[in-house]
Amino acid sequence: MKERILSFFRLTRYELRKAFGTVWMAVFLAALLLANGWRLYDSYHQKVAKWEDYPQVYQECYAYLSGSITTDKINSLMSVYGPLQEKFPNLNREYDPNAYTYSEEEDYSFFWELFYEPIYYDYLYQNHAVQITGQARELAVLYQELGNSYDAARNEILAQDFAGRWVPYFGDTRHYEVLLNYDFSSMLVLVLCLFALCGVFVTEKETGMYMLHRTTRLGGPATVGAKFAASAFFSIAVSVLFFTQDFLTLHFLGQRWEALSDPVYVLWQLEYTPLRMSLGMAFLTLGAVKTLGVLCCCCFFLLVSCLVKRVLSSFIISMALLFGAVAAQNLGGVGYPGKWCNPMELVIARELFMQDDFVNLFGHPVRYFLTMILGVILTAAVVCLVILYRNRSTRAGLLERRRRNVSV
Amino acid sequence: MFLYEWKKLLLRRGGIWLLLLFFVGEIAISVLFCQPYDRVLEQNREVYDRYLSSVNGPLTQQKREFIESEMARLNDVHMQLSQLNSNYYQGKIPQDEYQAQLAELTQQDADYTGFAKLYTQYIYVREVPERRYFLYTGGWERLLTDWDPDYLLLLVLVLLLTPVFCEEYESRMDQILLTQKRSAGAQVLWKAAAVGSLTVLLTATAQLCRVITYGVAYGLPNGNYPLESLVSFGASVKGLSILQGFFLQFALKELGYLYCALTILALSVLLKKFALTLMAGLIALPLPFLTLRDTFVLVPIPGPWALTVGTVYLSPSQELIGFTEMTPLQLGLFVLAVAVLMVLLFFYVWWNNTNWAIKRISFGKGGATK
Numbered sequence: 159m160k161e162r163i164l165s166f167f168r169l170t171r172y173e174l175r176k177a178f179g180t181v182w183m184a185v186f187l188a189a190l191l192l193a194n195g196w197r198l199y200d201s202y203h204q205k206v207a208k209w210e211d212y213p214q215v216y217q218e219c220y221a222y223l224s225g226s227i228t229t230d231k232i233n234s235l236m237s238v239y240g241p242l243q244e245k246f247p248n249l250n251r252e253y254d255p256n257a258y259t260y261s262e263e264e265d266y267s268f269f270w271e272l273f274y275e276p277i278y279y280d281y282l283y284q285n286h287a288v289q290i291t292g293q294a295r296e297l298a299v300l301y302q303e304l305g306n307s308y309d310a311a312r313n314e315i316l317a318q319d320f321a322g323r324w325v326p327y328f329g330d331t332r333h334y335e336v337l338l339n340y341d342f343s344s345m346l347v348l349v350l351c352l353f354a355l356c357g358v359f360v361t362e363k364e365t366g367m368y369m370l371h372r373t374t375r376l377g378g379p380a381t382v383g384a385k386f387a388a389s390a391f392f393s394i395a396v397s398v399l400f401f402t403q404d405f406l407t408l409h410f411l412g413q414r415w416e417a418l419s420d421p422v423y424v425l426w427q428l429e430y431t432p433l434r435m436s437l438g439m440a441f442l443t444l445g446a447v448k449t450l451g452v453l454c455c456c457c458f459f460l461l462v463s464c465l466v467k468r469v470l471s472s473f474i475i476s477m478a479l480l481f482g483a484v485a486a487q488n489l490g491g492v493g494y495p496g497k498w499c500n501p502m503e504l505v506i507a508r509e510l511f512m513q514d515d516f517v518n519l520f521g522h523p524v525r526y527f528l529t530m531i532l533g534v535i536l537t538a539a540v541v542c543l544v545i546l547y548r549n550r551s552t553r554a555g556l557l558e559r560r561r562r563n564v565s566v
Numbered sequence: 567m568f569l570y571e572w573k574k575l576l577l578r579r580g581g582i583w584l585l586l587l588f589f590v591g592e593i594a595i596s597v598l599f600c601q602p603y604d605r606v607l608e609q610n611r612e613v614y615d616r617y618l619s620s621v622n623g624p625l626t627q628q629k630r631e632f633i634e635s636e637m638a639r640l641n642d643v644h645m646q647l648s649q650l651n652s653n654y655y656q657g658k659i660p661q662d663e664y665q666a667q668l669a670e671l672t673q674q675d676a677d678y679t680g681f682a683k684l685y686t687q688y689i690y691v692r693e694v695p696e697r698r699y700f701l702y703t704g705g706w707e708r709l710l711t712d713w714d715p716d717y718l719l720l721l722v723l724v725l726l727l728t729p730v731f732c733e734e735y736e737s738r739m740d741q742i743l744l745t746q747k748r749s750a751g752a753q754v755l756w757k758a759a760a761v762g763s764l765t766v767l768l769t770a771t772a773q774l775c776r777v778i779t780y781g782v783a784y785g786l787p788n789g790n791y792p793l794e795s796l797v798s799f800g801a802s803v804k805g806l807s808i809l810q811g812f813f814l815q816f817a818l819k820e821l822g823y824l825y826c827a828l829t830i831l832a833l834s835v836l837l838k839k840f841a842l843t844l845m846a847g848l849i850a851l852p853l854p855f856l857t858l859r860d861t862f863v864l865v866p867i868p869g870p871w872a873l874t875v876g877t878v879y880l881s882p883s884q885e886l887i888g889f890t891e892m893t894p895l896q897l898g899l900f901v902l903a904v905a906v907l908m909v910l911l912f913f914y915v916w917w918n919n920t921n922w923a924i925k926r927i928s929f930g931k932g933g934a935t936k
Contacts, residue, residue, distance in 0.1 A: 182842050189849050193857040200859065342856070353845040364736075469840045470732075474584075474725055 162380075169384035170391070177385075178354055178392045186353065187396070190346045194400060197342045198407040205336050209268060212259050216272065219258075220330060223273055224416060227281055227328050239274050242266040279426055280325040286429075287323035294320065312516050312523040319432055319514055325424050333412030334437060338425060338444075340408075343400040344505045347452055348480060351393050355459040356472040358385050359545075363467055382549050386460070386542070393456045397449040405441060432514040432525055444507045447531065451504025454538040455480070457545075458501070464545045498533030567752065571760035579733070581726050585768075588722045592772050595718065596779035603707040606679065608784075613680025618702060621684070622788070625695040633688050640678050647671045690797060697794040697805075705784035706808055709776060710815065711798045713861045715874040716772050717852055720826065723765065724847035727830040728840060730757055731919070735838040744921040754919040758831070758912060765827040769820050793880065801882035803891055815876035818901075822873025825904065826851055828911045829870055835918045862889040868903045 209216060223231050238258070242249065242265055249263040259268050298313035362368040371377035409415060417424060422433045422440035433440055462476045486494055487502040497503065503510065515526035576582045602608040617636070621629045650671060654664040684700075691698040734740040743753055780786060789809035793799045796808065806814065829850060834843040854871050858864065864872040865879065872878050883891045892900060 182837070182845075186845055186849060189853075193849075193853055197857050197859075200857075349845075349848065353841055357841050470729060470844075473841055473844050 170387045173384045173388035194343050201336050202411045215258050239269040277328050284324035287320045290320045291317045329417030330414040331417045333408045337408045343404050347397050347400050351456050352476050357469045359463040360472045397452045401445045430513050431511045447507040451501045454501035454534050457538040457541040461541045464548050499537040501534050567756040571756050591718050592775045596775045603704045607683045610680030613677045617684045621700045624699050625691050637685050643674045644678050647675050697792045699791040699795045701788040701791050703796050705780045705786040709780045710877050719772050720852050728843045731834040732840050754916050761827050765823050769823045811880050818873050819876035822870050825870035831915050832911045835915050
């Protein structure tokens, strides 16, 4: 047994080196990492560019207003912002030497966008959560009386989700908003995986090597398993590399990481999220779900590689599938045929966690994101079985050899 | 051999299906994503066209007076309507009187939004009346202000042109071909000719799809008017007419996509494998656009990227993003630099696919016969 495990590891290492350990792979990986870094830098600067001219003012205001949200801080903010709000929209656009930024109008936008709106959201979130919890509990009781057990259970879970939610601290989250909405790296990971995996099975078909494989002791299921393991390792490693680059780049560009320990709903896009964890943990979760999505996409690439006879066909068909999946995810909206099988739904992970939705599964409310993850995993499992089925003759041949006690 | 290369490209490698998909995709993109340049103007197109027919062409004193007087009249009606509404909400007039006046004023005010669009154009035209004429600009603006490349065409080129050399490298057919007298020197020329003609044809088709769509949906009138008549090219220094501008950007696009095709051929000669060339093609051609997002950054680089957009070379200077328009001389020099680079790329492809020994022998024999 130990020998078999060791030989499997050796085989996996060999497959890794053969399929992915090339100089060109390193060149493409470096090029894509560079492109991703530039795009991250560009996305961040697009988000903060408007106020980059006033770093000193922002720094001073942020130093005072960040941290615990207190009445003193809100009063201080309102003493500056309040008069501007009252004067709006008749604010002076000309240069004002007494203004914090350039003019009264610029001051208004500055305080509204960077401090008033986010603090207002944080401060009122608790009330909003209490309101949702109360309404959900009332609805749960109502549905219970009407005998609708599914909606009663759904509202009960909703009430539990929103109970006790509050945002006690204010922190700069602009760079984390960029990170949440950033999908470019996922696309790059998928393109790189497409390039790497399109030839995993088909290269041996092109050279006729697969027939030789079948005659060797480890050429059957062990080789297929090693190919699977090597492909999975590669796609996970690439995903982790790119998603870590996303996080670290924006983390260091933003230079303020207080918000990382805030609850996940500190980002307004995740106001109704079912997640109850810190922002840092939420990014880890989103990264894991994205990686799972990439892994499931890779199963489809391997399936295509297993079915066709040429690398070119494998690349084109896999790319067409990828574009189809992206288009379905983007244009499909709430529901479309095959939604539960589309791994792109996991790759664009934030959309799974934006609403506290449920699916009616045999009368029980099951969280929407869980059903999506389960659906895609099941689809990937079916795809893997099809790949194994395509290589069934090797398995049958091996069993036959064992039955006859033929040692090859 | 030229026709045989075409046959190999389209029939033997199944390129015809890819082309069919490309044509369907181009038509679908043109039709589905055909958004008006100015939605409000399109909603009031009838009124706008009625007024435009009276002022079409260069601005004259007579037209100026007509527009000013009509604006004064419509402004007056618009103010009366606002006043009427205000009076009614404040309870100064009874409902029956309000209804009677409202119907009359609303009818008179119906032209206000459409005419306001023409008046905005008048404000623009009167700044430089010699080079800015009145015309319907929606179709031309839509056609000439597409700052993105045709990603579908780029993708089709990468997929279609990769096998041109790679297929023979992968099957090692190139070594046999290079031992043949006919193919040792000339095959690369025929391949390049087939690829070039296909690229030119595809670029023209993609452009034609756009011209037909915008021509039918919005109209492309008065192409002989100065390019500066379009708001997006108001400060252009090239002194072209709209049609000249269109043909210039079309020529630059053709050059750009030809450059892309040559780049793909050079990559396939360098890398020799399908997957490597496909990936390198995707990284080299569409990725810079997706990474940088701002096409104007790519304008001074003598690469294929900005040329595939074409219209960026017509765009006037934009101080905000630090973009300076090329003068005709600068553009000419730029195109010359691009041509030199393309010749170098072609030379690289040619050098690697020519058996010089056989070429020399055949040349020597020819010379001896003479």
